[in-house]
Amino acid sequence: MRLQTYLNDFLSLIYPKLCLGCDAPLPKGSKYICPACHYNLPKTNSHLSDDHLFKEKFQGIVPVKSVLVYAYFIKDGIMQQVLHDLKYNDNQEIGRMMGRWFGHDLLLGGYADSFDLIVPVPLHPEKLKNRGYNQSFAFGEGLSEVLKVPVKEMLIREKNLASQTRKDKVHRIQGVDGIFAATNADSLNGQNVLLVDDVLTTGSTLISCAEPLLAAGISSLSIAVMAGVK
Ligand SMILES: [Zn+2]
Incomplete structure (x- = not known):
């Protein structure tokens, strides 16, 4: 164990792990993002205000209780690096880390008992096959850890449903545009979904994902994303 620690320290001297935000070598105890870049993340603080530009994207289309955006997506900015690492460098842990960080902000913002269930947007089956994981699920896992709310895959791309049996169809509800369907829809009834x-x-x-969830009779719908484009 000790030898492993020495070895890791030695290796990090030769190949220091660099911060995704500023390329500086990461200090011990920091993962992916250095403390300065963490402190300076372009947070939206959308969880502290009910009236903001992200909520406007849904107004008059689907009834959304809260739209929670952790940070602004800025071209060549830190969140673009984070998303790239999450999606293309097999780094699920950075998604979980972002989920935990945002989860703590949400707890402090009074969202401790707001949700019963976290539902990730499903990945296109072909992308899932290539990537091997759903990056939104990783983000949901981090949120789940801190908010103490389960995260479950409850949505499916409708294309994927072709092979399902008729019996399954009774328990699923499709959105009006037919892109996504809620599986095990009965269990969604009355839930406060994030x-x-x-x-x-x-x-x-x-919006396409919201439709089958609302049709399944959920009690409220809120949205949380890692990064938002203004
Ligand atoms: Zn940095």
């Missing part, structure tokens, strides 16, 4: 995704741009994917 729908999570890695990035929010126009909101169209999240």
Whole structure:
């Protein structure tokens, strides 16, 4: 064990792990992002205000209780690096880390008892096959750890449902645009759902996901994303 620690210290002298934000060598105890870049993350603080530009993307389309965006997505900024590492460098842990960080902010912001269930936006089956994991699920896992709310895959891309039996169809509910369906829809009834995704741009994917959840009779819908494009 001790030898391993020495070896790791030695290796990090030769190949120091660098901060995703500023490329500086990471101090001991920091993972992926140095303390200065963590402190300076372009947070939106959307969880502290009910009236903000991210919520406007959903207004008049789907009833959303809270739209919670951890940080702004800025071109060539730190969140672009984080998302790239999460999606293309097999770094699920950075998604969980972001989820934990945001989870702590949400607890401090009064969201301790707001949700019953965290539901990630499902990945396209082909992408899932290539990547091997759903990055939104990793973010949901981090949130789940801190908020003490379970995270479950409850949505499926409708394309994927073709092979399911008729019996399964009774228990699923499809959105009006037919892209996503809720599986095991009965269990969603009355739940306060936090729908999570890695990035929010126009909101169209999240809106498509919201439809079958609302149709399944959930009590409230909120949205949490790692990064939002203004
Ligand atoms: Zn840094």
